[in-house]
Structure formats: structure tokens, C-alpha cells
Amino acid sequence: MIEVQNLTKRYGAKTAVDRVSFKADESEILGFLGPNGAGKTTTMNILTGYLSSTDGKAVINGVDILEEPLKAKKMIGYLPEQPPLYLDMTVEEYLKFVYRLKKCKLPINSHLNEICDLVKITDVKKRVIKNLSKGYKQRVGVAQALVGNPPVLILDEPTVGLDPKQIIEIRTLIKKLGKNHTVILSSHILSEVQAVCDRIVIINRGRIVADDSSEKLVQNLSADHKLVVRAEGNPAEIKKLLSSIPDMKEVRINRENVEPGVSEFYLNAKDGCDIRREVSKRLASRNYPLLMMKSSELTLEEIFLKITTGDMYGHADRIEAGMSGKLTDKA
Amino acid sequence: MFAIFRREFKAYFTSPLGYVFLAIFYAFSGLFFWLFSLDMGSTDMSNVFLMMFMVLMVFVPLLTMRLLADDKKQKTDQLTLTAPVSLFSIVFGKFLSAYVIFAIGVAIMPIYGFVMSIFADVSWLPIWGNTVGLLLLGGIFVADGLFVSSLTENQMIAAIGSFFINLVILLLNTLVNQIPSGFFRTVFESISVYSRYNEITNGIFSLSSVIFFLSVIGIFLFLTVRVLEKKRWA
Numbered sequence: 001m002i003e004v005q006n007l008t009k010r011y012g013a014k015t016a017v018d019r020v021s022f023k024a025d026e027s028e029i030l031g032f033l034g035p036n037g038a039g040k041t042t043t044m045n046i047l048t049g050y051l052s053s054t055d056g057k058a059v060i061n062g063v064d065i066l067e068e069p070l071k072a073k074k075m076i077g078y079l080p081e082q083p084p085l086y087l088d089m090t091v092e093e094y095l096k097f098v099y100r101l102k103k104c105k106l107p108i109n110s111h112l113n114e115i116c117d118l119v120k121i122t123d124v125k126k127r128v129i130k131n132l133s134k135g136y137k138q139r140v141g142v143a144q145a146l147v148g149n150p151p152v153l154i155l156d157e158p159t160v161g162l163d164p165k166q167i168i169e170i171r172t173l174i175k176k177l178g179k180n181h182t183v184i185l186s187s188h189i190l191s192e193v194q195a196v197c198d199r200i201v202i203i204n205r206g207r208i209v210a211d212d213s214s215e216k217l218v219q220n221l222s223a224d225h226k227l228v229v230r231a232e233g234n235p236a237e238i239k240k241l242l243s244s245i246p247d248m249k250e251v252r253i254n255r256e257n258v259e260p261g262v263s264e265f266y267l268n269a270k271d272g273c274d275i276r277r278e279v280s281k282r283l284a285s286r287n288y289p290l291l292m293m294k295s296s297e298l299t300l301e302e303i304f305l306k307i308t309t310g311d312m313y314g315h316a317d318r319i320e321a322g323m324s325g326k327l328t329d330k331a
Numbered sequence: 332m333f334a335i336f337r338r339e340f341k342a343y344f345t346s347p348l349g350y351v352f353l354a355i356f357y358a359f360s361g362l363f364f365w366l367f368s369l370d371m372g373s374t375d376m377s378n379v380f381l382m383m384f385m386v387l388m389v390f391v392p393l394l395t396m397r398l399l400a401d402d403k404k405q406k407t408d409q410l411t412l413t414a415p416v417s418l419f420s421i422v423f424g425k426f427l428s429a430y431v432i433f434a435i436g437v438a439i440m441p442i443y444g445f446v447m448s449i450f451a452d453v454s455w456l457p458i459w460g461n462t463v464g465l466l467l468l469g470g471i472f473v474a475d476g477l478f479v480s481s482l483t484e485n486q487m488i489a490a491i492g493s494f495f496i497n498l499v500i501l502l503l504n505t506l507v508n509q510i511p512s513g514f515f516r517t518v519f520e521s522i523s524v525y526s527r528y529n530e531i532t533n534g535i536f537s538l539s540s541v542i543f544f545l546s547v548i549g550i551f552l553f554l555t556v557r558v559l560e561k562k563r564w565a
């Protein structure tokens with residue numbers, strides 16, 4: 001279990017993390033979502049004892065990271081933003097080094113083999129890390145965090161730089177690990193944390209702006225009123241037809257002729273209005289084949305906008321605090 | 332600590348750095364041995380040891396520059412500093428790895444003594460004394476190199492910085508000779524590494540000198556730990 005209370009980190013005049021509090025229960029996967037420069041890495045570095053906080057405290061399974069650092073660190077496996085790999089070592093040498101460094105007691109060979117199998121790096125075990133691809137380096141980084149089987153895993157953007165297949169593999173792995181570990185992972189991508197996490201904490205400019213279970217948050221943030229639609233037929237006429245839907249605010253032709261005769265439309269209905277059925281019915285009634293319909297994913301900016309304007313948590317003060325000004329740090 | 336020592340020690344031999352250092356060490360000590368002892372028909376090796384001060388002053392920084400600077404640059408410090416090990420054991424493990432390489436180099440010195448003993452009578456006491464002196468001096472060079480390496484991410488700067496400290500250590504002695512005798516002279520004399528080393532190479536081997544060398548090593552290691560600690564609060 002991880003408990004963070006009023007964590008604050010200042011770099012000179014700049015406050016990177018501002019009174020952040022949250023909790024992760026045992027066997028919970030907590031997603032830490034925020035744009036670039038939000039303070040995710042800083043928070044994780046404090047949790048793992050790499051940095052010291054200016055104020056506030058972080059407690060891992062009842063052990064304060066500042067008061068008993070060695071005891072707390074023993075319970076944490078950490079994958080930093082950039083995997084901490086010694087490039088001159090082979091994968092096997094490196095993992096053995098980590099094993100000794102962490103003073104593990106488990107049987108070394110079977111333990112390391114198990115980890116290698118789990119993150120699928122068994123076939124590169126004898127290779128020098130320098131020569132591995134980015135995705136494999138990332139996996140060795142994950143493997144390193146798993147050495148010693150710590151009950152708490154802190155993973156900073158674990159899927160960054162991986163190909164889509166590997167992303168799915170790592171997500172599956174994290175879900176599996178979440179069954180008997182407490183996991184905190186950070187990400188820029190809502191759909192990613194939504195896919196693997198039980199709980200989502202959204203952080204922006206050093207402050208928490210939302211903290212809720214995945215389902216609730218996603219439900220509140222769902223964008224059924226914003227659709228991307230592809231239909232076959234005269235684009236101008238289809239646009240006219242769809243514009244006549246009562247709750248529709250805006251219809252835009254994204255691209256004509258995405259396929260021969262098919263155009264893509266962007267639909268924006270009034271907040272909270274599910275227009276999917278109506279779109280499909282109207283197109284069918286006029287014999288315009290509907291070829292694709294999906295809700296457009298909210299970008300992080302849209303999420304923040306929604307949280308601030310929608311006041312979905314009733315904590316106007318907290319939200320306002322986190323959102324005043326522009327999102328200057330975003331990429 | 333042992334894990335760190337083992338890794339760093341091995342790393343000296345996966346890169347050519349360890350070999351290069353030992354080659355330089357053996358080449359220079361061999362050259363001086365030949366010039367000052369064999370060629371001049373003298374079994375007094377103190378000149379050889381004095382010259383080694385200069386050589387090591389330049390080349391030990393090459394051995395230590397990587398130790399902490401590169402960890403920071405490659406972000407591997409995120410592994411060591413978040414592992415359940417104390418800062419001191421990280422620092423000491425790194426110190427030891429470079430120091431053992433250095434000691435392997437020094438091991439050649441008594442071997443020269445044996446070579447000489449084939450041809451002539453040698454007085455062994457000064458040779459052993461000098462060897463111990465070299466080991467103590469090297470400890471200071473390695474420790475200050477490690478300290479500078481903790482201050483920067485740049486290996487080049489680490490090496491130059493360490494060389495600079497070694498130079499100051501040497502110049503401190505020249506400074507002493509400029510000071511008229513009195514309180515300050517006594518103070519500076521007692522902290523002059525070079526004059527103490529010189530003492531040892533002349534066969535004067537005092538406990539206070541040994542304690543002095545060990546303390547200087549200890550101070551640099553302590554400062555290194557402090558630097559790492561302070562960085563967390565940055």
C-alpha cells in the first residue's frame with residue numbers, strides 16, 4: 001500500500017509538485033495521468049527515494065521513505081523514465097548485478113529465468129545491452145524492476161518507445177502483476193491507463209485535478225457526443241442531413257474521398273447527448289451506407305477542459321487551483 | 332557494496348580503461364626503474380617512487396573520472412540510489428574498484444625489488460615502505476577523483492578537476508617552503524601530502540603519516556557521500 005500526503009517539491013522558485021495526496025491500495029493498479037511537465041516523474045522519484053520532497057510524506061507499506069529509506073526501498077521496484085541500464089554489460093550480467101545490489105534472497109538462477117520469461121527477454125540474455133533495440137532495453141528495464149519480487153512496482157511510462165504489439169504485451173504483463181503487486185504507472189494516454197488501471201489520478205502542473213476509479217472517470221469523460229463517421233455519398237448532402245439532427249452542434253467534413261466516394265465527417269453534438277442511433281438511422285433512411293463510426297478520443301487538453309468546466313467532482317477549488325492559466329508545459 | 336565493486340571492477344576490463352591504466356603504470360615505473368636504478372647502478376629506489384607521484388597525479392584521474400559522472404549521465408544512478416543500499420556502500424564500492432586496479436599496478440614495485448635482489452644486495456625496508464607510501468598516496472588520488480566525479484556529469488571535467496586537486500596537493504608543498512617558519516608553516520607542513528610522501532620514500536615511516544593519509548581519504552569519501560545526499564534535495 002502506498003500513501004502520499006501533501007507531497008511538495010520545489011526547484012528553486014518553481015513548484016514541480018504541489019501538495020499531492022493520493023493512496024494506492026494493495027493489489028491496485030493506479031494510473032498517473034498528466035501532460036508533459038505535470039510532475040509525474042518528480043512524484044515517482046520522491047516515492048522511490050531518489051529525490052527528497054520539500055514537504056509532505058510518502059509511506060510505502062507503513063514505512064516512511066525518508067525515515068527508513070533502506071527498508072522502504074527494499075519493497076519497491078522502480079522503472080525510471082529512462083531505463084537505468086549499464087550499456088557495457090550483457091542482459092544476464094546486468095540482472096545478476098541488480099540481484100546482488102538489491103540483496104535478494106530468492107534462488108538466483110530460477111528467479112532471474114522466471115523474470116526473463118515473463119518479460120520475454122530470454123533470447124537476448126547473452127547480448128550486450130548497448131546493442132539491444134529500444135523496446136528490448138525497455139523490457140530489460142522492466143525486468144530490473146521485478147528483481148527481488150518487490151510488492152510495490154513504480155513504472156514511469158512503461159510503454160514508451162514500444163511497438164504496438166509490445167505495448168499490448170507489456171499492458172497484459174502489468175495487469176497480471178497487478179493481481180499481487182501494488183502498481184503505479186504513469187502515462188500521457190487516457191486510453192492506456194483506462195485499459196490497465198483500476199484507479200486514475202490526473203495531475204496537471206504539479207496538482208491533482210482528478211482522482212477516481214477508472215470506470216467512473218471514463219464514464220464522466222466519455223465522448224459519445226463527439227463522433228468520427230465515414231459514409232458513402234455526396235458529402236454536402238450527407239452534411240446537410242446530419243446537421244438536421246436536433247442535438248447536433250456541428251458537422252464538419254474531415255476529408256472527402258478517403259475511399260472512392262466515401263467521406264469522413266466530424267460530428268459534435270451537445271454535451272451528454274448520445275447521437276449514434278440517430279446518425280445511423282438517418283443515413284440508412286436515405287441509403288447512405290455507414291462505413292465507420294467511432295467516438296473521437298479526448299485529448300488530455302480536452303479532458304482538462306472538461307474537468308474544469310464540467311466541475312464533475314464538485315471540488316471547484318481544487319480544480320480551479322490546478323487549472324488556472326494555460327497549460328504551458330504541454331508538448 | 333560488493334555488488335557495486337564487482338560491477339565497476341569488471342567494467343574496467345570490458346572497456347580498455349583498466350588495461351590502459353596498468354600499461355601506463357608499468358611502462359612509466361619500468362622506465363624510471365631502468366633510468367634511476369639499473370642504469371645508475373643504484374639500489375635506492377626512492378627516486379623511482381618520487382617520479383611515480385607525478386605520473387599518478389595525471390593518470391589516476393583517468394581511472395576515477397567515470398565512476399559517478401557516468402552514472403549520472405546514463406541515469407544508472409536511479410538504479411543504485413533507489414536500491415536498498417546506503418550511500419556510503421555505493422561510494423566505497425566504487426572507490427574500492429578503482430583502488431584495486433591501482434593496487435594491482437603498485438604490485439609491480441616489489442617485483443622490481445626482487446629483480447634487483449638477483450644482482451645486488453637490496454635494503455628491503457625502504458622498498459616496502461615506499462610501496463606502502465604509494466598505496467596510501469594512490470588512495471588519496473582515487474578518493475579525490477571519485478569526489479570530483481560526483482560533482483559533474485562530464486567525465487572530461489571530472490578528470491581535469493581531479494588532476495587540478497592533485498596539482499594543488501603538490502603545490503601546497505612548494506608553498507610551504509615559501510612560508511617563513513612559525514605557526515603557519517607548521518600547519519601547512521603537517522597537511523602537505525607531498526612532504527609526508529617524501530618522508531616515506533626516504534624510509535621515514537611514521538604512524539602519524541599513515542593516519543594522516545587515511546584521514547584525507549576518509550574526508551574525500553565523506554564529502555562524496557554528502558554530495559550524493561545533497562543532490563536529492565536539489
Ligand SMILES: Nc1ncnc2c1ncn2[C@@H]1O[C@H](COP(=O)(O)OP(=O)(O)OP(=O)(O)O)[C@@H](O)[C@H]1O
Nearest residue numbers: 011014016034035036037038039040041042043329
Ligand atoms: N532538476 C530540475 N530542476 C528544475 N526543474 C525541474 C527539475 N526536474 C524537473 N523540473 C520541472 O518540474 C516539472 C515536473 O517535471 P516532471 O519530469 O516530473 O514531469 P512529468 O510529468 O514526468 O513530464 P513528462 O510527461 O514529460 O515525463 C517540470 O516543469 C520540469 O521542468
Ligand SMILES: [Mg+2]
Nearest residue numbers: 040041042081
Ligand atoms: Mg516524466
